């Protein structure tokens with residue numbers, strides 16, 4: 001969930017989508033400004049963090065990049081549970097990947113946090129000559145389902161920072177009175193003592 005301390009928010013964000021759609025590549029572009037032509041398939045999930053500034057807040061995204069292979073499907077709830085935001089990624093050159101994305105949308109609608117800010121990313125938009133999914137078709141689907149929608153390219157960086165920025169702008173701003181910063185500080189000594197106890 002998004003939490004607030006002054007104007008600093010921490011927001012857990014999960015990436016979901018078919019294998020090969022470009023989830024890891026989008027994160028690598030956003031976090032490190034890099035792109036790999038032969039990005040390895042994710043095993044289990046990978047964690048990253050990146051901070052963005054929007055007009056009224058600084059948002060630290062805690063990003064879970066999940067594995068798209070079907071055999072890892074059962075792990076996904078661990079990553080989307082409690083998430084403030086999700087990016088569901090499909091590959092504009094593969095119609096099946098949009099079908100898979102729609103299944104993720106349904107799963108989040110049934111089992112995810114109801115206040116989650118969800119975005120649909122039509123990735124690989126640099127491959128216009130291989131396009132199978134029309135922009136307007138995906139946009140209409142996104143509008144019907146209340147999703148933020150952008151076509152992205154991890155390769156050329158088109159719309160990659162933008163999708164994270166748009167999400168950051170839409171995250172609910174928690175009331176400081178409901179989430180006093182003192183609560184967070186009070187948790188820390190207990191965590192430290194647990195950590196030292198386990199190592200002694």
Ligand SMILES: Nc1nc2c(ncn2[C@@H]2O[C@H](COP(=O)(O)OP(=O)(O)OP(=O)(O)O)[C@@H](O)[C@H]2O)c(=O)[nH]1
Pocket residue numbers: 017018019020021022023024025026036037038039040041042043066067068069123124125126127152153154155156
């Ligand atoms: N042309 C192009 N290729 C891309 C883009 N994004 C990713 N790729 C390529 O697509 C392949 C798959 O990308 P990944 O980022 O591993 O995809 P993934 O969704 O994380 O895949 P899993 O980990 O198997 O779920 C890689 O070879 C990438 O280089 C893009 O925007 N444009």
